[in-house]
Amino acid sequence: MPNRPNRPNTGAAPLMIAVLGAAGRMGSTVCDAVQGAPDLALGPRLDVGDDVAALAGRGVSVAVDFTVPSATEANVHALIDAGIHAVVGTTGWTEDSLARVRTHLAEDGRGLGVLVAPNFALSAVLAMRFAAQAARYFESAEVIELHHPNKVDAPSGTAMHTARAIAAVRTQAGLGTGPDATESTLDGARGAVVDGVHVHAVRLRGLVAHEEILFGNPGEQLTIRTDSFERSSFMPGVLLATRTVAERPGLTVGLDGYLDLG
Numbered sequence: 001m002p003n004r005p006n007r008p009n010t011g012a013a014p015l016m017i018a019v020l021g022a023a024g025r026m027g028s029t030v031c032d033a034v035q036g037a038p039d040l041a042l043g044p045r046l047d048v049g050d051d052v053a054a055l056a057g058r059g060v061s062v063a064v065d066f067t068v069p070s071a072t073e074a075n076v077h078a079l080i081d082a083g084i085h086a087v088v089g090t091t092g093w094t095e096d097s098l099a100r101v102r103t104h105l106a107e108d109g110r111g112l113g114v115l116v117a118p119n120f121a122l123s124a125v126l127a128m129r130f131a132a133q134a135a136r137y138f139e140s141a142e143v144i145e146l147h148h149p150n151k152v153d154a155p156s157g158t159a160m161h162t163a164r165a166i167a168a169v170r171t172q173a174g175l176g177t178g179p180d181a182t183e184s185t186l187d188g189a190r191g192a193v194v195d196g197v198h199v200h201a202v203r204l205r206g207l208v209a210h211e212e213i214l215f216g217n218p219g220e221q222l223t224i225r226t227d228s229f230e231r232s233s234f235m236p237g238v239l240l241a242t243r244t245v246a247e248r249p250g251l252t253v254g255l256d257g258y259l260d261l262g
């Protein structure tokens with residue numbers, strides 16, 4: 001990755017990486033990526049029904065979690081108890097669940113690192129950053145996320161993160177909610193509302209993961225768009241995180257925290 005070399009770990013022994021959700025679309029792609037990295041060793045592959053606590057004492061340095069929103073928080077607490085750093089791509093995190101992990105890490109006191117990142121693709125990380133930069137300058141802002149139809153959750157974690165960031169900047173800049181005189185004749189017609197920002201979810205065969213952030217002012221529009229056409233787009237970010245999570249104790253939310261974005 002530019003500006004933050006995704007350099008292989010040069011230590012003597014390869015880092016052993018466990019994968020949770022290893023049978024899934026992302027988990028299996030992560031297993032292949034880890035196997036293709038000379039400085040990393042693929043360790044235990046866990047899926048539904050497997051015991052995360054049993055990873056303790058097996059030489060695992062880092063676990064990567066791509067499971068389901070209902071399981072991921074419990075997995076992370078079990079990984080902390082097992083003394084294993086965690087790289088988490090699973091969606092569904094809330095301020096409360098993140099706070100519980102922060103507290104657990106502080107109480108544990110061993111300097112473990114946990115990264116929770118809604119999107120590991122560089123284009124998505126930059127799109128979120130650019131959207132936060134633009135947010136203060138526009139009257140209107142809406143988010144459209146577009147994904148494959150097998151996705152279990154909506155809105156996407158990326159869209160939630162994007163909308164929350166836009167909302168925080170708008171509040172700081174003294175902007176209220178965007179102009180909107182519409183009275184919907186059908187529930188859902190204006191999408192979901194995340195901290196005052198409308199978020200629309202499209203599910204379409206053929207898509208992988210895409211997002212458009214629309215900003216409007218009188219007479220002008222800014223569109224920021226990110227497209228992941230293949231799951232390989234997430235792998236440089238995942239590998240970067242597995243190599244560096246141990247150097248970043250505590251909880252980090254978002255891969256931008258690991259990049260030198262300025």
Ligand SMILES: NC(=O)c1ccc[n+]([C@@H]2O[C@H](COP(=O)([O-])OP(=O)(O)OC[C@H]3O[C@@H](n4cnc5c(N)ncnc54)[C@H](O)[C@@H]3O)[C@@H](O)[C@H]2O)c1
Pocket residue numbers: 020021022023024025026027046047048049050066067068069071088089090091092117118119120121157234
């Ligand atoms: N952060 C990112 O860049 C990124 C990218 C793609 C997907 N995701 C997210 O990753 C998650 C997984 O996506 P996917 O497309 O791979 O889904 P998937 O349904 O293909 O895979 C999920 C896997 O988790 C397994 N699983 C369920 N409960 C489990 C548990 N308790 N312990 C271990 N394994 C369990 C399932 O059996 C399945 O194999 C979703 O939340 C998705 O939104 C994030």
Ligand SMILES: O=C(O)C1=N[C@H](C(=O)O)CCC1
Pocket residue numbers: 091118119147151152155156157158159208209
């Ligand atoms: O395919 C998915 O599911 C994805 N989930 C993440 C999200 O919800 O933002 C990231 C993009 C792909």
